Amino acid sequence: MREVAIIGIGDTKFGELWDLSFREIGIQAGLAAVYDANLSGDEIDAIYVGNMSAGRYIEQEHVGALIADYAGMTSNHIPATRVEAAGASGGLALRQGYLAVASGLHDIVVVGGAEKMTDVGDLKAIDIQSSAADQQWECAFGATFASLHAMIARRHMHEYGTTREQIAHVAVKNHKHGSLNPKAQFQKEISLDTVLRAPPVAEPLGVFDCAPISDGGAAVVLCAMEKARKYTDTPIRIMASAQASDTLALHHRSDICSFEATRVAAERAFKQAGIEPKDVDIAEVHDNYTISEILAIEDLGFFKKGEGGKATIEGETAIGGKIAINSSGGLKARGDPIGATGVAQVVEIVAQLRGEAERRQVSGAEIGLAHNVGGTGATAIVHILGVV
Amino acid sequence: MREVAIIGIGDTKFGELWDLSFREIGIQAGLAAVYDANLSGDEIDAIYVGNMSAGRYIEQEHVGALIADYAGMTSNHIPATRVEAAGASGGLALRQGYLAVASGLHDIVVVGGAEKMTDVGDLKAIDIQSSAADQQWECAFGATFASLHAMIARRHMHEYGTTREQIAHVAVKNHKHGSLNPKAQFQKEISLDTVLRAPPVAEPLGVFDCAPISDGGAAVVLCAMEKARKYTDTPIRIMASAQASDTLALHHRSDICSFEATRVAAERAFKQAGIEPKDVDIAEVHDNYTISEILAIEDLGFFKKGEGGKATIEGETAIGGKIAINSSGGLKARGDPIGATGVAQVVEIVAQLRGEAERRQVSGAEIGLAHNVGGTGATAIVHILGVV
Numbered sequence: 160m161r162e163v164a165i166i167g168i169g170d171t172k173f174g175e176l177w178d179l180s181f182r183e184i185g186i187q188a189g190l191a192a193v194y195d196a197n198l199s200g201d202e203i204d205a206i207y208v209g210n211m212s213a214g215r216y217i218e219q220e221h222v223g224a225l226i227a228d229y230a231g232m233t234s235n236h237i238p239a240t241r242v243e244a245a246g247a248s249g250g251l252a253l254r255q256g257y258l259a260v261a262s263g264l265h266d267i268v269v270v271g272g273a274e275k276m277t278d279v280g281d282l283k284a285i286d287i288q289s290s291a292a293d294q295q296w297e298c299a300f301g302a303t304f305a306s307l308h309a310m311i312a313r314r315h316m317h318e319y320g321t322t323r324e325q326i327a328h329v330a331v332k333n334h335k336h337g338s339l340n341p342k343a344q345f346q347k348e349i350s351l352d353t354v355l356r357a358p359p360v361a362e363p364l365g366v367f368d369c370a371p372i373s374d375g376g377a378a379v380v381l382c383a384m385e386k387a388r389k390y391t392d393t394p395i396r397i398m399a400s401a402q403a404s405d406t407l408a409l410h411h412r413s414d415i416c417s418f419e420a421t422r423v424a425a426e427r428a429f430k431q432a433g434i435e436p437k438d439v440d441i442a443e444v445h446d447n448y449t450i451s452e453i454l455a456i457e458d459l460g461f462f463k464k465g466e467g468g469k470a471t472i473e474g475e476t477a478i479g480g481k482i483a484i485n486s487s488g489g490l491k492a493r494g495d496p497i498g499a500t501g502v503a504q505v506v507e508i509v510a511q512l513r514g515e516a517e518r519r520q521v522s523g524a525e526i527g528l529a530h531n532v533g534g535t536g537a538t539a540i541v542h543i544l545g546v547v
Numbered sequence: 548m549r550e551v552a553i554i555g556i557g558d559t560k561f562g563e564l565w566d567l568s569f570r571e572i573g574i575q576a577g578l579a580a581v582y583d584a585n586l587s588g589d590e591i592d593a594i595y596v597g598n599m600s601a602g603r604y605i606e607q608e609h610v611g612a613l614i615a616d617y618a619g620m621t622s623n624h625i626p627a628t629r630v631e632a633a634g635a636s637g638g639l640a641l642r643q644g645y646l647a648v649a650s651g652l653h654d655i656v657v658v659g660g661a662e663k664m665t666d667v668g669d670l671k672a673i674d675i676q677s678s679a680a681d682q683q684w685e686c687a688f689g690a691t692f693a694s695l696h697a698m699i700a701r702r703h704m705h706e707y708g709t710t711r712e713q714i715a716h717v718a719v720k721n722h723k724h725g726s727l728n729p730k731a732q733f734q735k736e737i738s739l740d741t742v743l744r745a746p747p748v749a750e751p752l753g754v755f756d757c758a759p760i761s762d763g764g765a766a767v768v769l770c771a772m773e774k775a776r777k778y779t780d781t782p783i784r785i786m787a788s789a790q791a792s793d794t795l796a797l798h799h800r801s802d803i804c805s806f807e808a809t810r811v812a813a814e815r816a817f818k819q820a821g822i823e824p825k826d827v828d829i830a831e832v833h834d835n836y837t838i839s840e841i842l843a844i845e846d847l848g849f850f851k852k853g854e855g856g857k858a859t860i861e862g863e864t865a866i867g868g869k870i871a872i873n874s875s876g877g878l879k880a881r882g883d884p885i886g887a888t889g890v891a892q893v894v895e896i897v898a899q900l901r902g903e904a905e906r907r908q909v910s911g912a913e914i915g916l917a918h919n920v921g922g923t924g925a926t927a928i929v930h931i932l933g934v935v
Binding site: 160180182211212214215217218219220221223224225227228229232233236237238239240241242243244245251255258259261262263264286287290291292293294295402403404405406407408411419420423424533534537538 | 548568570599600602603605606607608609611612613615616620621624625626627628629630631632633639643646647649650651652674675678679680681682683790791792793794795796799807808811812921922925926
């Protein structure tokens with residue numbers, strides 16, 4: 160397996176993009192990445208697209224071919240592949256694209272992620288969300304995606320003494336980061352009080368504990384490292400790409416305060432990269448709910464199990480803290496167009512490692528990690544990136 | 548890239564499987580393949596699942612993790628990846644699994660395909676089908692998946708003098724083959740008259756020109772060739788795996804009597820395998836409509852453009868003819884559970900190459916080709932298999 164570099168990044172603004180269709184979102188992100196990589200387009204060998212549920216959001220499957228077509232890539236009849244693993248679809252697309260280049264099969268691959276969620280009503284969007292969990296044995300009995308995460312939060316509070324305030328502070332911190340990101344869905348700071356007094360969704364989680372429903376797209380261009388300098392002076396190395404799965408339903412786990420898939424994927428990734436958690440400067444983690452970020456920073460090894468909440472409220476995960484978590488604003492404030500999210504995380508890491516993150520730049524960032532989760536931890540994807 | 552063998556195959560009966568859920572179908576096929584490969588299960592490094600639209604058929608996304616979970620493969624937290632390219636989802640899953648083994652990343656990979664289509668009404672199933680085509684610019688204006696193929700048929704008749712009887716004979720031949728396959732949805736021969744007098748769906752195509760709505764699953768086990776003999780005495784070699792894409796909408800093509808994606812994928816596959824179309828003994832091609840088989844056998848190079856209909860009615864594509872096309876009964880008679888189809892084609896080829904196809908055995912078959920199409924030719928996947 161050979162080394163792979165990211166030579167281009169692109170993304171759309173995240174939010175309620177009423178004036179853009181799904182395909183326009185995909186193309187806007189893809190072309191931005193292609194231009195950023197200084198490609199003319201003919202050099203592209205294949206495209207991978209991460210998307211969770213275009214079938215239900217816009218009644219369109221086959222979105223790999225769709226994006227390749229509308230991005231003008233069908234003249235060479237390049238392979239176009241859509242992959243899906245619910246919330247981890249974007250990270251999964253990146254991993255498949257990475258493997259295609261690492262294996263020597265392709266030299267240049269575009270990986271995109273997109274979702275158009277706001278064309279359906281909020282209730283339907285929430286219903287679609289729950290198809291990431293076990294419909295037959297969880298949701299059919301009344302569980303929602305939020306209520307499953309609420310159970311995790313309650314158990315974490317019970318087991319480790321994590322407080323409601325600590326959990327809420329994830330939202331405060333990520334909104335602060337989002338306020339520094341001109342492409343974030345929410346660019347407004349919020350107070351702890353705002354989170355605590357928000358309407359409940361599934362207690363203890365309220366509206367501000369949940370990532371929003373979003374439209375958006377993101378893309379990266381991958382290139383064999385040996386050819387990367389031809390296109391860019393600042394190639395970013397993919398040091399590791401790892402994936403793990405777990406039971407779909409929460410009730411089949413021995414412990415719901417930890418996502419075993421995250422733990423295993425992280426272990427595999429750190430081994431591949433030859434580094435330890437303490438070597439990571441920045442991380443984008445899957446904070447679809449505030450509690451998810453606390454689980455993530457513990458399961459990834461940045462903090463001991465049970466100490467994620469404390470670390471958060473003490474500012475250790477903010478820009479300028481021990482490790483900057485979700486400098487983009489995360490799913491919470493940047494937004495969570497599901498299929499785009501895993502790719503967008505990597506766009507942020509690359510921007511940070513290149514030193515192009517402007518007002519939210521983490522100084523001296525050299526190694527970054529992206530952590531993308533599908534369902535309630537049935538799929539986890541971890542990528543580690545580094546400056547060359 | 549190293550050589551890859553198929554060491555195990557499994558499938559369910561195709562049809563209206565009222566007593567099996569989606570996950571049970573997936574597991575039944577997967578376990579059959581695992582047993583056929585003499586695996587205990589722990590050796591499996593990853594799983595790839597082809598599925599078109601579980602999100603809409605059963606309101607469940609994330610089916611890679613689902614199948615891995617219910618097949619008991621989560622103890623090792625192996626990567627589980629779902630891929631989708633409409634009707635080509637199964638072939639695409641095989642191709643991704645093939646790449647994972649050929650690259651040296653994994654030694655043993657299970658590739659499965661499944662679809663559960665009969666839990667929704669026929670009209671909804673037909674609506675879902677059309678999400679393989681361009682919803683925004685074809686189907687929104689009234690085109691159905693069948694009517695798009697009807698236009699192809701009309702044009703082929705106009706350009707090449709292909710007759711209604713020649714097209715209808717695809718169904719007669721495939722039903723005859725299906726009558727020899729105990730797992731086919733339709734195991735009954737039909738007459739030319741039955742096809743011609745059937746209720747019209749989109750003229751010139753009638754009910755018997757269309758593949759049915761089906762439930763079913765299929766799976767294969769892939770293994771690095773160097774380790775294949777450890778598990779089986781009859782490994783089947785994957786000589787080539789190729790993929791190509793084209794515009795999603797028919798109206799963007801310069802010629803609708805040919806699927807350029809099929810032509811290009813076949814060219815790439817024949818080049819990789821180092822053989823020519825005349826070297827192929829058997830082929831499973833994508834006959835979702837009768838006209839599709841005629842396009843396929845021409846585009847794959849088995850017959851000259853315009854001569855596919857004549858070859859069919861003269862028996863050249865029947866078992867015992869020049870090249871046995873769709874000995875399984877094809878999508879038309881074996882059934883077409885969309886995500887399963889591309890994998891099921893390969894299950895049939897392997898059974899034939901092993902000499903295990905019983906009443907429908909093609910004598911002396913040594914090289915087989917599987918051709919899987921998504922939409923109206925926006926994705927084409929071609930695999931070539933051979934005895935070792």
